[in-house]
Amino acid sequence: MSVASEYLQLQRESTEEMVRRHAPLVRRIAYHLMGRLPPSVDVDDLVQAGMIGLLEAARNYATDRMASFETYAGIRIRGAMLDELRKTDWTPRSVHRKLREVSEVVRQIENETGADATDAEVIRRLGIDAQEYHQILADAASARLLSLSAPEDDEDGAALDVADQEGLGPQDRFEQEGMRGALVEAIGGLPEREQLVMSLYYEQELNLKEIGAVLGVTESRVCQIHGQALIRLRARMTGWREQGAAADSSKARKLKSTG
Known part of the structure; x- marks a missing residue:
C-alpha cells in the first residue's frame, strides 16, 4: 500500500480506531527497549508513555511526510518513551564517569x-581487571544516557537517539544531518x-x-559486545560532540547579546 493510499484509509478512521489498531506496536517497542534497561524500569510506564506518542502521531500524521504511518508512529512512540525515561534518570554519576574514562x-x-583498541589494551591502560572492565561494558549497554552527540559533561540524551526534525531550523537540520x-x-x-x-539490535x-543465538555466544557476551560498540562510537564521535558544544555556546552568547 502506498503512503497516499494509507493516508486516505487513515482519514476514514477515527483517532481512537487508529490508536487501537496500532496499540501492539507500542508494546513491541516497549519490550525492545526493556532489553537494555534495568529491572527497576516498569514496562507499563513505557507503554503508557508510548500510547501518548501514538495518540499524537494519529492526530498529526499527514501524507506529505512521505513515510508510512507505522514508521512515523514508531518514531513518535520511541521518542515519547525516551522522554519518559529522561524524567527518571536511574544511572548513577559514577557510571557516567567510568564510561567517559573508558571512552577517552x-x-x-x-x-x-591507528587500529581498533583491544580489550587487553584498554584494561592495561585503565589499570583495572577484566571483571571490572566487563561490568563497565554492561553498564554502557544498559545506560540509556550514553549520548553520542552530547558534550562530554552532558548527561542527558539517549543511546543512538535520532532527533525529531520538527521544530529544527535550517542550520540545525544541516548539523543534524552531518x-x-x-x-x-x-x-x-x-x-x-x-x-x-x-x-x-537497532x-x-x-x-x-x-542475537546470542545468531552469533553462538551467551547473552552476557552480546551485552559486552554491544557496550564495546557504544563506547567505541562515543570515542570516535568526540569531534561532533565538541562541535555541538561550541555551537550551543555560540547560540547562548547571541541570545544573551540580543536579550
Whole structure:
C-alpha cells in the first residue's frame, strides 16, 4: 500500500480506531527497549508513555511526510518513551564517569595505534581487571544516557537517539544531518562483530538473547559486545560532540547579546 493510499484509509478512521489498531506496536517497542534497561524500569510506564506518542502521531500524521504511518508512529512512540525515561534518570554519576574514562582511553589508543583498541589494551591502560572492565561494558549497554552527540559533561540524551526534525531550523537540520552521516561512517568502521550486533539490535530489532543465538555466544557476551560498540562510537564521535558544544555556546552568547 502506498503512503497516499494509507493516508486516505487513515482519514476514514477515527483517532481512537487508529490508536487501537496500532496499540501492539507500542508494546513491541516497549519490550525492545526493556532489553537494555534495568529491572527497576516498569514496562507499563513505557507503554503508557508510548500510547501518548501514538495518540499524537494519529492526530498529526499527514501524507506529505512521505513515510508510512507505522514508521512515523514508531518514531513518535520511541521518542515519547525516551522522554519518559529522561524524567527518571536511574544511572548513577559514577557510571557516567567510568564510561567517559573508558571512552577517552579508547580514543587515545586508537589515535596512537591507528587500529581498533583491544580489550587487553584498554584494561592495561585503565589499570583495572577484566571483571571490572566487563561490568563497565554492561553498564554502557544498559545506560540509556550514553549520548553520542552530547558534550562530554552532558548527561542527558539517549543511546543512538535520532532527533525529531520538527521544530529544527535550517542550520540545525544541516548539523543534524552531518552528525547522522558521521555516525553512519563511524558504525561502518567498527569491528565486524560489533557492526553485526548493532545491525541486529537497532535495525532488525532482535533482543540480546536472539542475537546470542545468531552469533553462538551467551547473552552476557552480546551485552559486552554491544557496550564495546557504544563506547567505541562515543570515542570516535568526540569531534561532533565538541562541535555541538561550541555551537550551543555560540547560540547562548547571541541570545544573551540580543536579550
